[in-house]
Amino acid sequence: MNWPAIERVESKRVVLDPLTVQHAPEMLPVLADPSIYEFIGGTPPTLEQLHRLYGVQSLGHSDDNAQWWLNWVVCLRRPRRAVGYMQATVERRAGVLEANIAWVISPAFQGRGLATEATASMIVWLTASGVDRYVAYIHPDHAASAAIARKQGLRPTSVVEDGEVRWQNE
Structure with missing residues (x-):
């Protein structure tokens, strides 16, 4: 599949900048x-590890082109400062485009709603790009991530992989 190019995504307080090696x-x-x-x-x-990781993640897709890799650096608008990252791995499953989403915000900036705002902005962009289903894998004790997922319309399922509960919007 030919995946679209990742784009910058903006919201009220944050900007999602497409990840590059220069962000390391x-x-x-x-x-x-x-x-x-x-x-x-x-x-x-x-x-060095970040340089290697970002080199792979910024390719935008798997070698076989079956997965679309989207990685953004979450930055405050003012003052411009990196505070975390967002990820989505998109693939076609059962006839729909499914995005496995994840977010990380530095503990110094948690509790301000930044992850919720960034995740919502990412989902709006992904939906406009044709994504139908959203899933996230969340540790059962991670209440903050569960709250973010719930605010995006995701609900926990009975599926557990590697000790994490699968949340999804269907």
Whole structure:
């Protein structure tokens, strides 16, 4: 499938900038807080690791073109500052385009509704791009992410993968 190019997405307080390798230095401090990894696993990345990861993620699609990879850096509008990231992996499933979505906001900026606003903006853009279904995998103890998913119209299902509950809008 020929996927459209990722675009910049703007909302009232945040801008979603399409991810590039050049974002690695400004994202390093955003991803440095170990508490980010409490529910998603992993550890804070090095600059070299971010360069490699962003090089792959910014390609925009899998090698076989079956998946559309969308990655944005979440930035405050004023002052312009990176505060997190948004991700969507889109593929055709059962005749519909399904986006597996995820979000991370630096703990220093949590509790302000930024993840909710950024996620809503991403979903509006994805819907305009033809996406029909949204899913997110959320650790059952991650109340903040569950609240964000619920605000986007997602509901928990009985499906559990790798200890995370599948949420979806259908």
